[in-house]
Amino acid sequence: MANPVKVAMVAAFEREVRRLTKHWNVVEREYEGRRFKFFENGDAVLVCGGMGTEAARRAAEAAIALYQPELVQSVGFAGGLDPALKVGEIFSPSRVIDARDGSSVETRTGAGVLVSTAAVAGVEQKRKLAESYGAQAVDMEAAAVARGAQARNVRFMAVKAISDECNFAMPAMDRFVDREGKFRSGRFAIYAALRPWVWRRVIQLAMNSAKASKTLSAELDRYINSAKKSEMSRPELHPIAKVLN
DSSP: OOOOOSEEEEESOGGGTHHHHTTSEEEEEEETTEEEEEEEETTEEEEEOOSSHHHHHHHHHHHHHHHOOSEEEEEEEEEEOSTTOOTTOEEOOSEEEETTTOOEEEOSSSOSEEEEOSSOOOHHHHHHHHHHHOOSEEESSHHHHHHHHHHTTOEEEEEEEEEEOTTOOOOOOGGGBOTTSOBOHHHHHHHHHTOGGGHHHHHHHHHHHHHHHHHHHHHHHHHHHHHHHHHHHOTTSOHHHHHHO
């Protein structure tokens, strides 16, 4: 069991948060027969569980069990459903909906709706999700993280950076995700190399992802530093409570 932390962040991939964690302490811990790599920084810890519902659920459960956080954050990339949301913008919803069964979790902070799906959303599916759920953004993991936190009576919020806008046609990526939620980048590279017509989209997605990673890492770093300053200036008030109230 590790020392308890104030906040545990759950991301899909390291590339989403590499700028944030590059100087953090890295440790591997086991939970229910699986090894997880955690990035530790004082009262904050981050784990990259992989892509998809099950991967996010396992990572969230491991972080909660091992670090006993007071707040769990689902962090990473999201696709824009609202044309007003542009690449690199930060989106922190007040509500997260699971598209599989329509269940939802209120975050007690932020604004707008994030919907989580079981697969990467294309342009037409984005349009339907926006209409069906009144959502502004879509991801694949937040609902699972939210459910894990709710089941253990831990506060939850989501912080996402837009990596693809509502009219961006995502390359076929689902087939390159294994059962553990890991993205087989080598196989995807071969797939893309043999299909010149997808090069432009792949290059654009890489540029979008770099921009989203930069703004996401800056936002999360700002949040952590803000919480630390609040604790130092007002020790009688918990920093997480100050953010959420």
